[in-house]
Amino acid sequence: MKFIEKYFIDPIIYKTGYNIINTISYALLFILISFLIYKMIPKKVKIDKKLFFSSIPFILLGSTLRVLEDASILKNFLFVTPMIWILLAFYAVTTFFISLTISNHLKQKYFDKYYKIWPIFGIIPLLFFITAIRINYPIYLLKIILAAVASCSIAYLISVKFNFMTENNMNILFVHMFDASTTYTALSTGNYFEEHVVGSLFTNIFGPIGMYILKLPVLLLVFWQLEKYKDKRVKNYIYLLILILGLGPGTRNMLRLIMGV
Numbered sequence: 001m002k003f004i005e006k007y008f009i010d011p012i013i014y015k016t017g018y019n020i021i022n023t024i025s026y027a028l029l030f031i032l033i034s035f036l037i038y039k040m041i042p043k044k045v046k047i048d049k050k051l052f053f054s055s056i057p058f059i060l061l062g063s064t065l066r067v068l069e070d071a072s073i074l075k076n077f078l079f080v081t082p083m084i085w086i087l088l089a090f091y092a093v094t095t096f097f098i099s100l101t102i103s104n105h106l107k108q109k110y111f112d113k114y115y116k117i118w119p120i121f122g123i124i125p126l127l128f129f130i131t132a133i134r135i136n137y138p139i140y141l142l143k144i145i146l147a148a149v150a151s152c153s154i155a156y157l158i159s160v161k162f163n164f165m166t167e168n169n170m171n172i173l174f175v176h177m178f179d180a181s182t183t184y185t186a187l188s189t190g191n192y193f194e195e196h197v198v199g200s201l202f203t204n205i206f207g208p209i210g211m212y213i214l215k216l217p218v219l220l221l222v223f224w225q226l227e228k229y230k231d232k233r234v235k236n237y238i239y240l241l242i243l244i245l246g247l248g249p250g251t252r253n254m255l256r257l258i259m260g261v
Helices: 002-013 020-040 049-070 083-106 108-116 118-132 138-159 167-189 197-226 232-259
Strands: none
Touching: 002 020, 020 083, 020 197, 020 232, 049 083, 049 108, 049 118, 049 232, 083 108, 083 118, 108 118, 138 167, 138 197, 138 232, 167 197, 167 232, 197 232
């Protein structure tokens, strides 16, 4: 019990960030849930850009709910990581199958048109909860934009030289540069610290710019390996997971900064 309290409960209660134990545990949990969800997706449903764009409202919803908990507007352990993302995954998967059922009943050949229905289940609650977001520090939003533009430009000039960098890879890379830019901006204020184990290692050594130093080479290596993978369905699903890992934390960081929480 003391082990669980020390490595899992206390970091949530006292918001001290992650440790090596809960980091590995959450990573394994993420892999397990991701695998189960992949197995649940019907073969008739293509894992492509339509699925990517359809999932974005749910990612933004999760980040928004997480920030509202940071701001004590929502006070429930369900809105703390990892519970919030487990809850959101359950909601997203449930509404995904509801959307498939609706589209299938509308017309047989309409089965693959779920993407015209499913995002609505994410957009409606997102619009409701995002009204609680207050932009108290617009200067941070400007700094994030400038840092993101600069880092994306540099990342593009570096990565464009590699023949495995497709348009899809580049777009996901830009999302992670946005994530790194929110961390860079937050750490530069002196009021925040890097919560993640590996990220804190790099920022402790290189300072706020450490997130760029970490993300760029790792992503290039991942993209290089993925482009060798033959199973397009699995490959695209991994791309979706990488998108979630960049857009989710990046959005949360940005919202925390502009709200000042």
